[in-house]
Amino acid sequence: MQSYPSKLLEHAVNELARLPGIGRKTALRMALHLLKRNPAEVESLGTAIIKMRNDLIYCRECRNISDQDLCTICESPKRDHSLICVVEDIRDVMAIENTGQFSGVYHVLGGIISPMEGIGPQDLHIEGLIQRVASGNIGEIILALPTTIEGDTTNFYLFRKLAEFNLRLTTIARGVSIGDELEHTDEVTLGRSILNRTPYESGLARK
């Protein structure tokens, strides 16, 4: 058991070591690094995470992280509000937004169904999605969940829940990444890309 020359240091190391992927040695290195920074900078870090945790809210519509009751995407009149992309968490929203290819809105489930981890449908923001659909005006839902057993389970659960509504239900295309060589693509992906082949559009596909 490591002994620390200061309770204040030990306490800070213990707290830092609870961050994901951070062991005690890394936490100590971080703490000693912080001691070399000026106090105002350390105060800035400390208050930033506290303020984020206390003041950050989730969009009442899509459950995306937001600074207001309604997120910037949901309140934008430029977005297509009849097109909802369903994702696991907010990192997926950020990744898709980065592509600049999606003009619809999102619905963040906050996880996927996983009996192994004890996560059932009632733990996810599925009820809110059903309500959005039930309120009408939704033309299409794109499922953009992971290609895992959990992702497939969640897709199927949503498919059954949404079957009664009159809308298009799609999933994002799975295929060979642009730039990847066929011989290095895994068999499942390659097989899927053949089954789900798309009509050839000369010159248009790659923009």
Next chain:
Amino acid sequence: MQSYPSKLLEHAVNELARLPGIGRKTALRMALHLLKRNPAEVESLGTAIIKMRNDLIYCRECRNISDQDLCTICESPKRDHSLICVVEDIRDVMAIENTGQFSGVYHVLGGIISPMEGIGPQDLHIEGLIQRVASGNIGEIILALPTTIEGDTTNFYLFRKLAEFNLRLTTIARGVSIGDELEHTDEVTLGRSILNRTPYESGLARK
């Protein structure tokens, strides 16, 4: 440029990404992890690092990190105050304390002489060491600095500064692999290197 759905989140990610070895992706993962923890826990982390930076002080005697004016080692009557082990930083103190092999006291230089990084003797806590020696009652000084050119330079500088005093000057035994850092050395080797310390011989040490 990544766009964030919330200014609060973006600010927290920016702050976390300034920690050593933490990139923006890891910082985002940390921030989202913190959002899932309860607010009291996040507050505890934030205040722990702020309090550490503001309240932690350095021992006036040895410059070790401390919660009080005099560190627990320097104020202990059980330690041999005539035996000083000179180290680069407080991680070395922690590593040596962990071996349980050293009963003397420390002196933390806060770095080593490095012309490449613009660190000269005046930037280190060397004057305080000379004063401790000049005050008498010091029988031996163990140099436990890294086995690098900078470490050797610092050893030699201290050797000349301390030459006028009547004391034994030793270095830790070369049981520690050259190039390895003290904090990553196993306890047995590190402990043995304290027990088998050898007299300092300028220039010969590296042969």
